[in-house]
Amino acid sequence: MPSPKSQKIDLNTDYPCPCGRKGRLVPIVLTEAFGCNRCQQIFVVEKSEYVIEQLSSTYPYKKAWVWTGTRWHRAQTGLKEHYLPIAFLFLIVLPGIWLVCVLNFFPDKLFLAIVPVVLLELLALIQWLAYRR
Ligand SMILES: [Zn+2]
Numbered sequence: 001m002p003s004p005k006s007q008k009i010d011l012n013t014d015y016p017c018p019c020g021r022k023g024r025l026v027p028i029v030l031t032e033a034f035g036c037n038r039c040q041q042i043f044v045v046e047k048s049e050y051v052i053e054q055l056s057s058t059y060p061y062k063k064a065w066v067w068t069g070t071r072w073h074r075a076q077t078g079l080k081e082h083y084l085p086i087a088f089l090f091l092i093v094l095p096g097i098w099l100v101c102v103l104n105f106f107p108d109k110l111f112l113a114i115v116p117v118v119l120l121e122l123l124a125l126i127q128w129l130a131y132r133r
Pocket of ligand 1: 039
């Protein structure tokens, strides 16, 4: 959802580049995108026409901005963007630490260590199936 102060992005308007290097955004002919004349980054205008998104293969998360009329404002990336690393932490790292701890202190209680992990993974699977779109 665009915030009230964000403005529609016009491909015929001259915008500064959000990279902060005093670059200008130059419209790329026949596309819904801008290119920066300084940092050489490409910014695609989203379908809503309120958000530009940086095309980048090096940055793990999407970078997006909204135009407030005078400057670019970092758009909310939302929880979904960070969902994968968080899920990874909870499903792989934490059970891993748990397993190592339990097996260190109670090497004969493998069953005890595995049951909570299996339950957690099952719970996560159910959540994932429920929220999958
Ligand atoms: Zn730039």
